[in-house]
Amino acid sequence: MAPYSTLLLSVLLFLSLSPTLLFADSTYSGDEDTVHLHFYIHFIENQTEVVVAKSNIQVPGSFYNFGSIVVVDNPLTEEINITSKPVGKVQGFFSVMDSLTVVWSANIVFTTGEYNGSSLAILGPDDITKPVREVSIVGGSGCFRRAQGHILLKTVSVDFDTGDAEAEVDVYVDTWRSK
Numbered sequence: 433m434a435p436y437s438t439l440l441l442s443v444l445l446f447l448s449l450s451p452t453l454l455f456a457d458s459t460y461s462g463d464e465d466t467v468h469l470h471f472y473i474h475f476i477e478n479q480t481e482v483v484v485a486k487s488n489i490q491v492p493g494s495f496y497n498f499g500s501i502v503v504v505d506n507p508l509t510e511e512i513n514i515t516s517k518p519v520g521k522v523q524g525f526f527s528v529m530d531s532l533t534v535v536w537s538a539n540i541v542f543t544t545g546e547y548n549g550s551s552l553a554i555l556g557p558d559d560i561t562k563p564v565r566e567v568s569i570v571g572g573s574g575c576f577r578r579a580q581g582h583i584l585l586k587t588v589s590v591d592f593d594t595g596d597a598e599a600e601v602d603v604y605v606d607t608w609r610s611k
């Protein structure tokens with residue numbers, strides 16, 4: 433705990449129970465900044481993502497069977513063209529539900545630019561029938577340490593023969609900026 437006096441702490445607690453005031457790590461200013469980032473994910477079957485487990489239960493309309501675990505190390509780029517400037521990778525996996533929903537358990541890892549070396553942890557369901565899906569950001573590292581937020585995913589193209597796809601990503605993340 434930071435060295436608040438008991439009196440000061442009581443006043444602060446009385447004034448507000450907001451996380452900002454209760455945030456006692458002295459390396460953080462307590463100022464929240466919302467960062468917006470925009471880029472594209474490329475899903476390339478058997479190259480940058482691979483099905484490592486599956487059942488034989490088919491899901492109508494789905495490229496994957498129920499219970500599939502798909503490990504991803506998919507590239508992120510600034511523009512839709514995969515040859516455009518790299519941003520990083522989405523690394524982890526998604527699991528396939530008995531519907532057109534997948535559940536993400538992955539990290540957005542930045543390998544270039546201002547956020548090189550930082551990452552965002554994403555977790556949650558993604559109903560791929562919806563034009564825009566929201567997935568939670570539950571944490572992060574580096575510039576995004578203790579981050580919270582969400583991403584919005586929009587499918588841009590899908591190849592139903594190969595399973596390859598491209599999606600647009602908007603990141604909205606609140607960070608606690610270091611002093």
Ligand SMILES: *[C@@H]1O[C@H](CO)[C@@H](O)[C@H](O)[C@H]1NC(C)=O
Pocket residue numbers: 513514515516
């Ligand atoms: C992607 O960029 C490369 C290199 O600039 C270019 O040759 C190619 O035509 C582009 N592809 C598309 C689909 O725009």
Ligand SMILES: *[C@@H]1O[C@H](CO)[C@@H](O)[C@H](O)[C@H]1NC(C)=O
Pocket residue numbers: 543544545548549
């Ligand atoms: C990103 O950071 C790594 C590790 O510090 C460094 O090796 C690499 O050159 C950086 N990449 C860019 C594009 O700045």
Ligand SMILES: *[C@@H]1O[C@H](CO)[C@@H](O)[C@H](O)[C@H]1NC(C)=O
Pocket residue numbers: 477478593594595
């Ligand atoms: C990916 O690999 C699996 C297993 O070898 C194969 O069944 C599938 O057809 C491959 N998909 C593509 C698009 O190459």
